[in-house]
Amino acid sequence: MTSEPRRILPPVHAVIDQKSLADLIQAKGRDSVVQTVREVIEEMRRSLVIGDDVEVSVESIARLVSTRILTQRESLRCVINATGILLNTGLGRAPLATDAADAVHEITRGYCNLEFDLERGERGHRTQGVEALLNRLTGSEASAVVNNNAAATLIALRALASGREVIISRGQLIEIGGSFRLPEIFEVSGSRLREVGTTNKTRLEDYERAIGPDTAAILRVHPSNYRIVGFTEDVSIPALANLAHQHGLWMIDDIGSGAIAPGYPPLVRDEPTAVEGLEAGSDVILFSGDKLLGGPQCGILVGRSEPIAKIKKDPLMRAIRVDKMSIAALEATLRLLFDHSVANARLPLWKLLTTPVEVLRQRAELIAKVFRDSFALEADVLETTSFLGGGTTPTQSFPSVAVTLSSPFPSPWNTEAAFERALRRGDPAVVARLHGGSLLFDLKAMTVEEDRLLEKAVGKLIVSH
Numbered sequence: 001m002t003s004e005p006r007r008i009l010p011p012v013h014a015v016i017d018q019k020s021l022a023d024l025i026q027a028k029g030r031d032s033v034v035q036t037v038r039e040v041i042e043e044m045r046r047s048l049v050i051g052d053d054v055e056v057s058v059e060s061i062a063r064l065v066s067t068r069i070l071t072q073r074e075s076l077r078c079v080i081n082a083t084g085i086l087l088n089t090g091l092g093r094a095p096l097a098t099d100a101a102d103a104v105h106e107i108t109r110g111y112c113n114l115e116f117d118l119e120r121g122e123r124g125h126r127t128q129g130v131e132a133l134l135n136r137l138t139g140s141e142a143s144a145v146v147n148n149n150a151a152a153t154l155i156a157l158r159a160l161a162s163g164r165e166v167i168i169s170r171g172q173l174i175e176i177g178g179s180f181r182l183p184e185i186f187e188v189s190g191s192r193l194r195e196v197g198t199t200n201k202t203r204l205e206d207y208e209r210a211i212g213p214d215t216a217a218i219l220r221v222h223p224s225n226y227r228i229v230g231f232t233e234d235v236s237i238p239a240l241a242n243l244a245h246q247h248g249l250w251m252i253d254d255i256g257s258g259a260i261a262p263g264y265p266p267l268v269r270d271e272p273t274a275v276e277g278l279e280a281g282s283d284v285i286l287f288s289g290d291k292l293l294g295g296p297q298c299g300i301l302v303g304r305s306e307p308i309a310k311i312k313k314d315p316l317m318r319a320i321r322v323d324k325m326s327i328a329a330l331e332a333t334l335r336l337l338f339d340h341s342v343a344n345a346r347l348p349l350w351k352l353l354t355t356p357v358e359v360l361r362q363r364a365e366l367i368a369k370v371f372r373d374s375f376a377l378e379a380d381v382l383e384t385t386s387f388l389g390g391g392t393t394p395t396q397s398f399p400s401v402a403v404t405l406s407s408p409f410p411s412p413w414n415t416e417a418a419f420e421r422a423l424r425r426g427d428p429a430v431v432a433r434l435h436g437g438s439l440l441f442d443l444k445a446m447t448v449e450e451d452r453l454l455e456k457a458v459g460k461l462i463v464s465h
Helices: 003-008 012-016 019-028 030-049 058-070 098-108 128-138 149-161 182-189 204-210 237-246 274-279 305-313 324-336 340-346 348-354 357-375 416-424 448-464
Strands: 079-081 142-146 165-169 192-196 215-221 250-256 284-288 299-303 378-389 392-406 429-431 433-435 438-442
Touching (some): 012 030, 019 030, 019 058, 030 058, 079 448, 098 324, 128 324, 142 305, 142 324, 149 165, 149 215, 149 250, 149 284, 149 305, 165 204, 182 192, 192 204, 204 237, 215 237, 250 274, 274 284, 284 305, 324 340, 340 348, 357 378, 357 448, 378 438, 392 416, 416 429, 416 433, 416 438, 416 448, 429 448
Parallel strands (some): 079 429, 165 192, 215 250
Antiparallel strands (some): 142 299, 284 299, 378 392
């Protein structure tokens, strides 16, 4: 039975020679088109074997090949974030400033002095420039950059406490995204975890009693993705730093989300900042670059010269270093932070945070009107609540406005869930949220330019129907 389909199906070269594929071969390359032809023919062969009725002409195969190649999409695509979550981890966290994106384009389209000192004509240090900016911004003596904050935690523990104990409150043994837990980071670093206190209460004397000859450091981890409220007690950074230094220990402070100083970014409350941590006596402060800082994914370490120098000498640094694209984007982002008004105007996260609710409402009314008048959809405007996301300030919310769509929807998307799924798979892709029987497009994480794109995305579905 399997030999007959082979005789029916045309050979690969007969399909490739079709004039209809000539432009495609020119644009995509012959090898790529040949591979797709083989895949299509093999799929047809399997269909014929099981008795499916398929058209096996050279022309039909060429059409299938052309359609498949022209409709292929990149796995990583731009999306419209209509979830209302500003630092949506699944959607890439903080969007980069135009300055940062331009810097990446400029530095990657040719060669650059990544590890070459142009003044001295010899090998240089790849993050020297961004380290100088970090020191100026935070007041730190030294700094270092790695590829994410989990790596920053790992390298700090490894370089400063490998083979020794690090004291931490039980209430700070957090789990971060992807099911990675802090005790596992300890294990990989080679340091030993010494838990003190209880989940809801840890006192200074708990830390003091735990200090022994094997103790290397005290670690404070900000529980940025949850809060314990009610009958609670913890210890301030100044008190912990004073205790650590009395006993010759390192004070390591993982602030997580990357607030540089109070008001950086605006409207964000109850987050520890790098500047305050250094002023309180921390030796090393760790934080992310792609959350509240508004830059690329990276882990940043700032602090005193001695511990940072130890961290930089660790061989693991080479395995977790950042590339030229991250460095270019980080440098451009940091330069914006020296002027608060400039950062407000040019950092996307800051602009989204400070957009007045009245402006969101006006935009929502216009979008809803288009949905009603142009597409005959049941659209309304709803006052709602948005969050930062990305494991930051879980109890702090921001007032927002959403456009809602409710049934009836055109077939075949006759439910809110089906319509949401179709938008998510569209071009541009729109990621919204379902709530209370309606489809919500929260405008808090959307730019004004994306309003028209959202209208077009919805319009495409209606027109295709």
